[in-house]
Amino acid sequence: MKSPSWLLLFFLTSLGPVFAQSKPAADLIIRNARIWTVDPSRPEAEAVAILGDRIVAVGSNAEVDAWRGPATRVLDAAGKRLLPGFNDAHVHFADGGAQLDNVQLNDAASPQEFARRIAERAAKTAKDEWLLGGDWDETKWNPAQLPTKELIDPITAKTHVAVNRYDGHMILANSLALKLAGITAPTPDPAGGVIVRDAQGNPTGALKDAAADLVYKVIPASTHAQRRHSIERALEHAASLGVTSVQHMNPDYADIAIYNELLDEGKLTTRIYAAPLITQVDDQVKIGIRRGFGGPNLRIGALKAYADGSLGSATAYFFEPFVDQPANRGLLSEEMHPISLMRDRMMKGDSAGLQLCTHAIGDAAISTILDLYTEIEKAHGPGDRRWRIEHAQHMAANDFDRFAELHVLASVQPFHAIDDGRWAEGRIGHDRASRTYAFRTFLDHSVRLALGTDWNVAPLNPMLTLYAAVTRATLDGKNPQGWFPEQKLTVKEAVEAYTMGSAYAEFQEKEKGSITAGKLADMVLLSDDVLQIEPAKIRDVRVLKTWVGGKLTHEGEGARQ
Numbered sequence: 293m294k295s296p297s298w299l300l301l302f303f304l305t306s307l308g309p310v311f312a313q314s315k316p317a318a319d320l321i322i323r324n325a326r327i328w329t330v331d332p333s334r335p336e337a338e339a340v341a342i343l344g345d346r347i348v349a350v351g352s353n354a355e356v357d358a359w360r361g362p363a364t365r366v367l368d369a370a371g372k373r374l375l376p377g378f379n380d381a382h383v384h385f386a387d388g389g390a391q392l393d394n395v396q397l398n399d400a401a402s403p404q405e406f407a408r409r410i411a412e413r414a415a416k417t418a419k420d421e422w423l424l425g426g427d428w429d430e431t432k433w434n435p436a437q438l439p440t441k442e443l444i445d446p447i448t449a450k451t452h453v454a455v456n457r458y459d460g461h462m463i464l465a466n467s468l469a470l471k472l473a474g475i476t477a478p479t480p481d482p483a484g485g486v487i488v489r490d491a492q493g494n495p496t497g498a499l500k501d502a503a504a505d506l507v508y509k510v511i512p513a514s515t516h517a518q519r520r521h522s523i524e525r526a527l528e529h530a531a532s533l534g535v536t537s538v539q540h541m542n543p544d545y546a547d548i549a550i551y552n553e554l555l556d557e558g559k560l561t562t563r564i565y566a567a568p569l570i571t572q573v574d575d576q577v578k579i580g581i582r583r584g585f586g587g588p589n590l591r592i593g594a595l596k597a598y599a600d601g602s603l604g605s606a607t608a609y610f611f612e613p614f615v616d617q618p619a620n621r622g623l624l625s626e627e628m629h630p631i632s633l634m635r636d637r638m639m640k641g642d643s644a645g646l647q648l649c650t651h652a653i654g655d656a657a658i659s660t661i662l663d664l665y666t667e668i669e670k671a672h673g674p675g676d677r678r679w680r681i682e683h684a685q686h687m688a689a690n691d692f693d694r695f696a697e698l699h700v701l702a703s704v705q706p707f708h709a710i711d712d713g714r715w716a717e718g719r720i721g722h723d724r725a726s727r728t729y730a731f732r733t734f735l736d737h738s739v740r741l742a743l744g745t746d747w748n749v750a751p752l753n754p755m756l757t758l759y760a761a762v763t764r765a766t767l768d769g770k771n772p773q774g775w776f777p778e779q780k781l782t783v784k785e786a787v788e789a790y791t792m793g794s795a796y797a798e799f800q801e802k803e804k805g806s807i808t809a810g811k812l813a814d815m816v817l818l819s820d821d822v823l824q825i826e827p828a829k830i831r832d833v834r835v836l837k838t839w840v841g842g843k844l845t846h847e848g849e850g851a852r853q
């Protein structure tokens with residue numbers, strides 16, 4: 293039905309001038325900032341005005357001053373760099389929060405130190421509680437050998453232990469935990485998993501991928517209070533680092549329930565897009581929701597799938613064997629046994645309008661997923677689906693074009709490049725390493741990037757991600773000019789992929805991702821200008837202030853990890 297013309301006339305004659313005279317004033321104006329807006333129509337600005345949870349003006353100090361009213365708060369940014377808030381496209385948010393309180397094994401530099409920290413924590417662990425987390429990394433030891441249960445059994449006789457490798461694709465369980473899970477010498481390797489064994493065939497305690505699930509199954513589920521505490525820790529950590537949105541890969545439903553609870557209480561200070569496991573596809577299909585369902589603070593409508601394991605655990609799935617393990621070319625995940633099982637789930641999810649986000653690391657795993665995406669497009673026709681491959685680490689040469697043709701997004705984590713870059717070439721050789729974390733090649737093929745960290749696999753700090761993308765300087769200091777430097781991104785490209793790129797990856801590029809009038813006021817003020825300083829110094833930049841929807845969620849010196 294059309295509006296009657298007299299109504300239109302009424303608006304034009306009487307309301308028009310009223311609006312012009314009493315334009316609403318901004319709640320907050322930030323002036324004297326160096327703003328990189330990530331909006332190509334106005335890339336640089338001095339000031340921004342916020343009303344409610346939205347940006348209402350971006351421009352020069354004088355332009356934005358027009359929004360000043362008697363109650364407007366004005367912040368003088370003293371020439372500091374202001375950017376859109378970071379949107380981490382791939383996190384394990386509740387695990388990350390839990391890990392902040394768990395035993396820290398990642399920087400344990402030797403098996404002895406690893407055992408010492410576990411002993412210390414076991415002494416403080418209640419007898420019905422498990423000792424979990426850790427994020428250990430044996431590549432930092434000399435020699436780099438997997439830990440075994442013998443290392444920790446004598447100090448954990450009364451405590452169940454299942455500490456994970458930092459990539460999440462392997463755990464070390466002690467004898468008590470193995471016993472409860474029923475894992476003994478005759479236990480066969482499950483599909484998509486490996487029970488690491490000694491020369492006599494006895495389990496060493498190291499369990500890869502699906503084999504770790506045998507232990508995970510017997511760990512008591514965390515209580516509501518524990519889970520909420522972890523998520524609150526994660527929210528606080530994100531705010532301190534300028535992360536204003538996260539995309540939570542494979543959350544438990546209980547995590548989503550807690551997000552909702554916090555949202556009701558006005559305490560959800562990071563925007564969440566949650567992608568539950570594709571093994572549970574029927575649930576989202578049943579309720580009939582589609583990609584990007586929900587509000588600006590909390591949305592679902594995506595599915596997270598696993599095609600393979602990880603490079604560090606030698607479970608990423610390749611066409612050719614590993615250089616250092618000639619009998620091994622990795623593993624397809626349990627969900628890919630058989631591949632038709634994955635195809636059916638993907639077809640079902642896509643028919644229902646759900647977004648597919650698939651973890652694929654090895655070249656053969658990535659190719660296989662691209663094959664499946666191609667089949668789905670053939671069956672269901674073209675559409676704006678924004679399929680993603682999570683990690684997209686080791687590319688076959690001819691798959692870059694296939695990414696572009698299918699409009700698949702590469703959801704990548706640059707910190708992994710400077711971490712794995714220490715040893716990756718030894719595992720896959722020079723040729724395959726040249727197409728590893730190939731961020732520049734993706735851009736050259738017009739493939740969109742979404743940046744993230746994979747926290748708690750890597751640190752959540754966006755400054756480390758930018759540093760990694762821009763320098764590609766491996767953590768061991770051996771590649772100061774960059775590991776495969778031709779794949780470096782510029783700071784502007786990395787910031788764009790971490791803001792607009794990630795927003796696009798969750799169907800939110802019209803709502804956030806740039807400092808643009810009309811968008812949500814998610815912003816971060818930095819201690820130093822990442823666009824001007826020497827790239828090597830980016831990792832030391834701190835977050836002075838974080839705003840989410842115009843609300844200050846962090847103020848201070850900023851966390852440094």
Ligand SMILES: [Zn+2]
Binds near residue numbers: 382383384541746749
């Ligand atoms: Zn992940």
